[in-house]
Amino acid sequence: MKITDWAIIFVLLASPVLWVLQLHTEDLRVVHRIQVRYTTALHTAVQDAASALNLNELQQYETGYGSVKSMRTDKDQALSAFIHTLSINLGIEDDYLGQGMMMAYIPAIVIIEYDGYSIYAVDESTEISSGVPEISHRWRPKKPYVYSDQFGNSIAFTLDDALTAYESSTGQWHRGRQNELQPMTSIPLLQNADAFEQVRRATIVRSIEDDLAGYINRHNEYAARLGVNYLFTLPLLSQEDWNNTLNDVGVVVFLQGIPVGDRYYNNYAFGGGRLVQNRPLLGGTHEMTGLKYYYRDTCSLNYRNEEIFANRREAAAKGYYEAACP
Structure with missing residues (x-):
């Protein structure tokens, strides 16, 4: 056989394989685009939900002076913002049936608060009128970050070093920061700042993950009733x-x-x-040189203030140089 005959045979044999590979490659491109869309929608919705946590209606509910991490969280407002943004990005903002189906793919939402956490997940309840068990999404009661040692001492952690502790040897309750309570109690964990910080973080993570595993497992029953053929499990969250x-x-x-x-x-x-x-950063002009500089409002500079910027990049884009603050 001539070389041209072998070439024709090769093309005939390879064409179907190449065609299948091309179709698979195109499918992978489509899958990638959809995954990017879902990821973008998810992250945008979560950021909106997080921003809505601090939309407090009264001044006394704003972040206090005791800790910059202590604030009143509005869980319902955050949930509403999340569902609204995610629905818009998925194109189902006016489709309430689609929004209900969307929740079948959300096994859990966790609100991490200053002194505890709340989980929005499916749970079973009994209707008073009918007495029939019903499974639906709802907020579960807030749980504190609690640690107990082998001596019967208990500590309720927060997102910083503030805590509430029960000392079993004296039967007394203590409230304050770790360094303040260290000389006042005999609780072993409070005597070492590094150990306290490690146990605090580990306790918070373990408490949330243990509850999440249970609620996500319970979500499988709920999803199966809606025809979702998928086994929901708690993913491995990076440290x-x-x-x-x-x-x-x-x-x-x-x-x-x-x-x-x-x-x-x-x-x-x-x-x-x-x-x-x-x-804020102020933008001003030097009277003698005419050059533009940006600086903090705490700087004592005799410049003519002209603009206000949120960050250095914005000021530099407008042609302003960083001023040497005395």
Whole structure:
């Protein structure tokens, strides 16, 4: 056979394989685009939910002076903001049936508060009128971050070093910060600041993960009733994510089991809820040189103030140089 004959045979044999590979490649592109869309929608919705946590209606509910991490969280407002934003990004803002189905793929929403956490997940309740058990999403009671040692001492942690402790040897309750209570009690954990911090973080993470595992497992029964063929499990959250989350009040949301091609979308997102207000940057012109500089309002500079900027990048984009603050 001639070389051209072999070439024709090769093309005939390879064409179907190449065609199938091309179709698979295109499917992977589509799956990737859908996954990026879901991830973007999830993160945007979680950030909106976290921002809504501190929308307090009265001044006395705003962040207090005792701790910058202590604030009143509005769980219902955060939940409403999350569902609204996610529905818009998924194109179902006017489809209430679709929104209900969307919740079948959200096994749990966690609100991490200053002195405890709340979980929004499916739970069984009995209707008073009919007496029939019903499974639906609802807020579970807030749980504190509690640790108990082998001597019967108990400590309720917060997101910083403030705590409430019960000393079993004296039967007394103590409230304050770790360094304040250290000389006042014989509780072993309070005698070492490094050990206290490690146990505090580990207790918070373990408490939340243990509850999440139970609620996500319970979600499988709820999802199966809605025809969702997926086994919901608690994903492995990285230590970095937990460290960032435990630094502040925030929201954790799990989105799982959405069919995407021949696989399932499985992701989670964190969002911090406390607003950090930076001092503004002022933009002014030097009287003698005419050069533009930006500086903090605490700087004593004899410049003619012209503009206000939120950050250095914004000021530099307008042609302002950083001034040397005396």
